Amino acid sequence: MSRDEQGAGRARDARRDARGRQRGEARAQGRAGRTTAAPARRARTSDPARAAAYDTLRAVAESEAYANLVLPPLLRERGLAGRDAAFATELAYGTLRLRGRYDAVLAQASSRPLDEVDPPVLDVLRLGAHQLLGMRVPAHAAVSETVGLARERVGAGAAQFVNAVLRRVAERPLEEWLTRVADAADPGGADTVARLAAVESHPAWVVRALRESLVGSGRPAAELAAALVADNAPPRVTLVARPGLVSSQELAEQSGAVPAGLAPTALVLSGGDPGDVPAVRDGLAGVQDEGSQLVTLAFVEAEVAGRDERWLDMCAGPGGKAALLGALAAQRGARLVANEVQPHRARLVRQALRAVPGEAVEEVRTGDARTVGELEPGAYDRVLLDAPCTGLGALRRRPESRWRRTPADLATLAALQRELLASAVAAVRPGGVVGYVTCSPHLAETQLVVLDAVRAAARAGTPVAVVDAAPVMARVAPAWEPVPGRQDVQLWPHVHGTDAMHLTLLRRS
Numbered sequence: 203m204s205r206d207e208q209g210a211g212r213a214r215d216a217r218r219d220a221r222g223r224q225r226g227e228a229r230a231q232g233r234a235g236r237t238t239a240a241p242a243r244r245a246r247t248s249d250p251a252r253a254a255a256y257d258t259l260r261a262v263a264e265s266e267a268y269a270n271l272v273l274p275p276l277l278r279e280r281g282l283a284g285r286d287a288a289f290a291t292e293l294a295y296g297t298l299r300l301r302g303r304y305d306a307v308l309a310q311a312s313s314r315p316l317d318e319v320d321p322p323v324l325d326v327l328r329l330g331a332h333q334l335l336g337m338r339v340p341a342h343a344a345v346s347e348t349v350g351l352a353r354e355r356v357g358a359g360a361a362q363f364v365n366a367v368l369r370r371v372a373e374r375p376l377e378e379w380l381t382r383v384a385d386a387a388d389p390g391g392a393d394t395v396a397r398l399a400a401v402e403s404h405p406a407w408v409v410r411a412l413r414e415s416l417v418g419s420g421r422p423a424a425e426l427a428a429a430l431v432a433d434n435a436p437p438r439v440t441l442v443a444r445p446g447l448v449s450s451q452e453l454a455e456q457s458g459a460v461p462a463g464l465a466p467t468a469l470v471l472s473g474g475d476p477g478d479v480p481a482v483r484d485g486l487a488g489v490q491d492e493g494s495q496l497v498t499l500a501f502v503e504a505e506v507a508g509r510d511e512r513w514l515d516m517c518a519g520p521g522g523k524a525a526l527l528g529a530l531a532a533q534r535g536a537r538l539v540a541n542e543v544q545p546h547r548a549r550l551v552r553q554a555l556r557a558v559p560g561e562a563v564e565e566v567r568t569g570d571a572r573t574v575g576e577l578e579p580g581a582y583d584r585v586l587l588d589a590p591c592t593g594l595g596a597l598r599r600r601p602e603s604r605w606r607r608t609p610a611d612l613a614t615l616a617a618l619q620r621e622l623l624a625s626a627v628a629a630v631r632p633g634g635v636v637g638y639v640t641c642s643p644h645l646a647e648t649q650l651v652v653l654d655a656v657r658a659a660a661r662a663g664t665p666v667a668v669v670d671a672a673p674v675m676a677r678v679a680p681a682w683e684p685v686p687g688r689q690d691v692q693l694w695p696h697v698h699g700t701d702a703m704h705l706t707l708l709r710r711s
């Protein structure tokens with residue numbers, strides 16, 4: 203260890219005591235993750251965009267916060283807009299997504315093991331690594347600004363350590379670091395999972411699960427690297443033109459957005475705040491991933507035998523699919539019941555449905571959808587179950603979630619998914635359709651849940667059969683390419699540019 207680093211270590215230990223107390227005070231006052239320095243002093247002494255990114259990382263680490271809920275209000279509070287806000291966002295979200303890759307780089311650039319580096323100092327180092335290797339920030343600015351941030355937030359001694367480590371990171375371009383990271387993770391050259399996990403910054407269990415999901419959904423395992431790379435890119439902002447409320451053409455004229463490619467309702471916004479688009483403000487349009495639009499459109503397109511009047515969205519919060527369903531119900535003379543277990547999310551559903559004609563919305567209710575099948579057997583012509591899931595198909599959208607999820611979450615969620623799907627099957631009438639949707643491609647949440655539900659439904663005397671979703675999807679999205687041998691739909695970011703949404707259509711007989 204160098205003299206600088208020994209000094210930094212002593213300063214860090216002293217500071218840890220001090221910051222430990224301060225952090226406790228801050229948390230008690232609901233200010234977790236913020237510096238205790240006065241805002242005016244913060245603004246004077248460090249680049250506000252980098253400081254906002256740092257504070258977001260700390261909130262994520264210390265209070266289990268979601269970056270996409272922490273950062274936007276923080277930017278508003280500190281008056282950061284335009285390029286500064288975009289810089290802070292890319293810095294915070296990119297650093298969180300690529301944390302695994304940067305930790306592998308930093309482990310090689312630091313003379314101290316990373317688990318001996320104070321977490322706040324490690325976050326500063328990660329921010330520096332992302333500026334150097336993931337953004338086009340000139341090396342001198344990346345290092346000096348990050349060292350300035352370190353001096354202000356974690357102390358002068360640690361700033362020297364940050365300076366030493368980041369200078370080492372800056373000595374090599376990204377490609378060279380990735381080769382080194384891959385070789386360190388997989389010295390024998392035979393462990394693809396370990397190699398990809400380190401280089402593409404995913405936990406190894408997620409890499410394995412995605413490989414199984416690719417193969418299980420009929421795609422080649424060779425696409426694994428592309429799937430992981432796609433998780434590391436920020437998603438495009440996609441708008442939905444809710445049919446009958448606003449046309450895609452009108453929305454395009456208002457927003458400058460262009461057709462997304464697959465769903466006829468989907469448009470991609472190239473810049474600006476979607477909240478500034480009049481149709482979005484008025485609820486005629488919304489922000490919704492194209493995959494979420496596709497599965498909703500296909501669910502409504504699937505044929506039911508006979509009457510088609512009463513639709514149920516079992517897990518509706520915050521209401522993206524419910525709003526699209528409501529608009530489609532209004533066009534077809536059907537009525538939607540939207541259910542959500544969490545009251546605050548049910549309120550968001552009401553807000554999302556505000557522009558849908560009243561006669562198309564029977565009710566937005568708060569309740570546990572596991573009881574619907576028992577309380578209202580056979581009461582609906584269509585039931586959408588957009589099930590709570592691990593969200594492994596939306597990792598690009600939730601920057602920190604890959605590091606938070608654990609394989610243990612799967613067992614809990616898969617049990618809930620089975621109960622909800624059994625309830626959905628009981629709630630739909632014979633001849634009616636159930637759409638089972640997840641924003642996860644994990645086979646334990648998709649195919650295995652469906653397989654068990656079909657067997658359980660037969661035992662319960664409410665038999666269901668899987669409907670071939672490929673021709674249905676082809677009707678709503680003419681550019682859709684079906685996967686041979688599969689009757690369900692599995693979307694992928696690297697193939698379709700959407701979240702990795704899953705849809706199985708089932709019909710009650």
Ligand SMILES: C[S@@+](CC[C@H](N)C(=O)[O-])C[C@H]1O[C@@H](n2cnc3c(N)ncnc32)[C@H](O)[C@@H]1O
Binds near residue numbers: 516517519524541547
């Ligand atoms: C994947 S999200 C639904 C997203 C929504 N369909 C949309 O497009 O905006 C799953 C929702 O299910 C809700 N949920 C979880 N358990 C539930 C239950 N037992 N009954 C009803 N809703 C539940 C969660 O609160 C969450 O809002």
